Amino acid sequence: MTPKAQGLEHIRIEFRCAEGALRRILGVVETRGFALRSMQMGSNGDHAVMTLALAPIDPFRRAETMLRQVARLQEVESTIHLTNGPPVAEVTNVAIA
Amino acid sequence: MNAMTQPIPSTQTQPATRTGAQLVVDTLAALGVECVFGYPGGAIMPVYDALPQGQIRHILVRHEQAAAFAADAYGRATGRAGVCIATSGPGATNLITGIANAYLDSVPMVAITGQVAQPLMGTDAFQETDIFGMTMPIVKHSVVIRRPEDIPSAFAEAFAIAEGGRPGPVLIDLPKDVQQALCEPAALRRPAAPVLAAPCADAIAEAERLIAGASRPLFYLGGGIARANASEMVRSIIEESGIPAVATLQGLGVLQPDHPAMLGMLGMHGHRAANMAVQESDLLIVVGARFDDRATGKLAEFAPHASVVHIDVDAAELGKLRFAHAAVCGNLKASLAAIDFNIGEISAWCETTAQTRAANRPRYDAPGNGIYAPAMLKALSERVGDDFIAACDVGQHQMWVAQHCRFSRPQAHLTSGGLGAMGYGLPAAIGAKLAQPDKQVFAICGDGGFQMNIQELATLRRYQIPVKIVLLDNAMLGLVRQWQELFFAGNYSEVDLSDNPDFVEVANAFGIEAFSIERREEVDGAIDRLMAAHGPILAHVRIDPEENVWPLVPPGKSNAEMMEK
Numbered sequence: 001m002t003p004k005a006q007g008l009e010h011i012r013i014e015f016r017c018a019e020g021a022l023r024r025i026l027g028v029v030e031t032r033g034f035a036l037r038s039m040q041m042g043s044n045g046d047h048a049v050m051t052l053a054l055a056p057i058d059p060f061r062r063a064e065t066m067l068r069q070v071a072r073l074q075e076v077e078s079t080i081h082l083t084n085g086p087p088v089a090e091v092t093n094v095a096i097a
Numbered sequence: 098m099n100a101m102t103q104p105i106p107s108t109q110t111q112p113a114t115r116t117g118a119q120l121v122v123d124t125l126a127a128l129g130v131e132c133v134f135g136y137p138g139g140a141i142m143p144v145y146d147a148l149p150q151g152q153i154r155h156i157l158v159r160h161e162q163a164a165a166f167a168a169d170a171y172g173r174a175t176g177r178a179g180v181c182i183a184t185s186g187p188g189a190t191n192l193i194t195g196i197a198n199a200y201l202d203s204v205p206m207v208a209i210t211g212q213v214a215q216p217l218m219g220t221d222a223f224q225e226t227d228i229f230g231m232t233m234p235i236v237k238h239s240v241v242i243r244r245p246e247d248i249p250s251a252f253a254e255a256f257a258i259a260e261g262g263r264p265g266p267v268l269i270d271l272p273k274d275v276q277q278a279l280c281e282p283a284a285l286r287r288p289a290a291p292v293l294a295a296p297c298a299d300a301i302a303e304a305e306r307l308i309a310g311a312s313r314p315l316f317y318l319g320g321g322i323a324r325a326n327a328s329e330m331v332r333s334i335i336e337e338s339g340i341p342a343v344a345t346l347q348g349l350g351v352l353q354p355d356h357p358a359m360l361g362m363l364g365m366h367g368h369r370a371a372n373m374a375v376q377e378s379d380l381l382i383v384v385g386a387r388f389d390d391r392a393t394g395k396l397a398e399f400a401p402h403a404s405v406v407h408i409d410v411d412a413a414e415l416g417k418l419r420f421a422h423a424a425v426c427g428n429l430k431a432s433l434a435a436i437d438f439n440i441g442e443i444s445a446w447c448e449t450t451a452q453t454r455a456a457n458r459p460r461y462d463a464p465g466n467g468i469y470a471p472a473m474l475k476a477l478s479e480r481v482g483d484d485f486i487a488a489c490d491v492g493q494h495q496m497w498v499a500q501h502c503r504f505s506r507p508q509a510h511l512t513s514g515g516l517g518a519m520g521y522g523l524p525a526a527i528g529a530k531l532a533q534p535d536k537q538v539f540a541i542c543g544d545g546g547f548q549m550n551i552q553e554l555a556t557l558r559r560y561q562i563p564v565k566i567v568l569l570d571n572a573m574l575g576l577v578r579q580w581q582e583l584f585f586a587g588n589y590s591e592v593d594l595s596d597n598p599d600f601v602e603v604a605n606a607f608g609i610e611a612f613s614i615e616r617r618e619e620v621d622g623a624i625d626r627l628m629a630a631h632g633p634i635l636a637h638v639r640i641d642p643e644e645n646v647w648p649l650v651p652p653g654k655s656n657a658e659m660m661e662k
């Protein structure tokens with residue numbers, strides 16, 4: 001896999017507000033190789049949206065790969081990679097796998 | 098999530114008001130659970146109080162890790178979630194290794210833990226651990242149930258998640274006050290099976306184009322095939338197309354070792370024919386596999402000439418480690434059915450791979466009179482035949498089982514692949530035998546691994562579970578010793594087990610029939626005795642401490658660089 005130039009990755013995640021959802025999502029982001037640099041979140045009690053700025057821990061980490069791991073979580077409704085390319089819409093409908 | 102409404106069958110005869118604990122038992126029964134593995138303690142006592150009133154069989158193990166391993170094996174064997182139960186604190190933490198095992202091998206499991214009462218949660222109460230938080234990275238999903246009336250729907254959802262799509266473990270944490278509280282049971286709302294998106298037509302078309310144009314195609318079979326119950330389908334595709342195949346540790350059993358297309362296991366202890374075919378192939382058709390590093394060796398040099406068609410239920414695996422030229426995501430059977438495996442001229446390739454296989458057949462004529470474990474394991478699996486199920490520990494013996502045993506289907510080979518957890522063998526054999534009582538279930542153990550869950554001999558004895566244990570005793574932590582010999586200049590550090598107990602005496606003390614063998618001519622008689630036994634039995638097999646597993650790809654090297662004996 002080709003290393004990517006390092007810079008901050010910006011992602012947006014919409015999720016259902018369930019106990020542990022935030023911890024779970026941030027855990028996946030970090031375990032899969034991204035350090036959290038900043039975070040914004042809003043919620044109406046049922047649903048939440050957060051945008052994250054992330055620094056990959058090495059040049060081989062790809063945000064798309066990590067986002068697919070995030071999308072597998074039961075609470076996650078959609079994920080969008082804001083930095084590059086189109087929204088990863090196809091990821092959302094396989095979150096149940 | 099869509100839901101169908103289905104009443105809990107037993108409620109008509111039950112009082113209108115139920116405790117949370119009673120609802121747990123009712124719901125498990127309504128979901129078709131027949132057998133659970135567990136160990137009681139303070140925070141789960143209300144559930145244990147309710148258990149005897151229900152129809153569910155509870156197997157009292159002697160360590161919670163064994164409950165999780167047994168539930169894991171039950172899940173692998175049946176495709177339905179195995180269930181384990183533990184109390185809060187140490188009971189829950191003892192489950193963790195088993196939960197991780199199920200996660201890494203994509204096994205359906207529901208783990209139920211007692212928790213301190215809600216007012217005590219977050220106060221460092223006695224036996225309070227944040228098991229919900231601790232297990233987050235190793236579960237497919239988890240939930241803390243906060244109200245008794247949520248129990249039926251939360252359990253139904255947990256089973257649906259554990260068994261659906263790519264299976265995995267789900268943890269349910271149950272505070273004690275929720276187990277004790279009364280409520281009016283609602284009808285069980287069973288979530289509809291998730292509808293997986295149909296495989297994308299473009300990906301299918303690209304896969305077909307690559308398959309039609311390949312001259313050296315190769316199937317790469319993984320554990321996802323067993324989870325999707327797709328072995329027969331894969332077998333018939335291989336037979337019709339004539340494409341040769343290699344398998345991962347978890348993919349063994351889709352094709353039998355003597356199948357003409359089967360080149361063997363790939364990877365660190367793979368067959369030379371399998372590893373060479375991968376290195377020469379121009380197209381890998383990867384079915385339900387995830388490019389695990391034990392299978393690929395040095396990833397950058399893995400299959401250097403191959404395009405990849407990757408077929409998997411989990412989108413997150415596609416392109417994770419190796420770029421997929423055709424990424425086919427969806428239900429495995431639906432994806433396989435959608436692809437036309439219309440192949441070009443590949444007879445020269447098939448001939449080459451078959452020749453490499455024939456030239457590298459394993460040899461069973463080891464010198465000396467001692468017992469050569471690979472030969473014994475091969476003979477055992479062939480004599481037992483299609484009913485053979487083996488659950489192993491981790492180490493040299495595990496690799497010998499993978500290399501030399503014949504499995505009629507992948508669900509018959511129970512091995513801790515992703516986690517590589519010693520101690521899996523005996524409890525897994527218990528789970529498998531209870532799931533499939535008509536099969537002959539063997540625990541193939543190392544002397545190190547066996548002692549990690551040796552207490553489960555008591556479980557065998559109590560329930561008279563006719564598991565047959567083959568304990569391959571090299572008086573060493575054999576696989577570690579082998580690595581120290583080869584990669585640490587023979588500096589043998591903390592691998593000697595020559596002061597092992599007398600295993601026959603130990604087994605007898607637990608009330609288990611046992612015998613020892615150490616000469617080659619004793620092997621046939623031992624297999625006869627194991628097969629004829631009606632109850633649990635242990636064969637203690639002394640083997641050469643210096644025997645190694647071959648071939649071997651050194652860690653970090655390409656699969657092309659195999660070391661041989």
Ligand SMILES: Cc1ncc(C[n+]2csc(CCOP(=O)(O)OP(=O)(O)O)c2C)c(N)n1
Binds near residue numbers: 517574
């Ligand atoms: C729980 C656990 N601890 C440590 C290890 C590391 N390990 C892998 S193989 C092995 C040796 C196993 O020895 P034994 O059970 O006697 O089997 P053998 O290799 O001799 O067949 C060890 C210590 C492990 N895989 N699992």
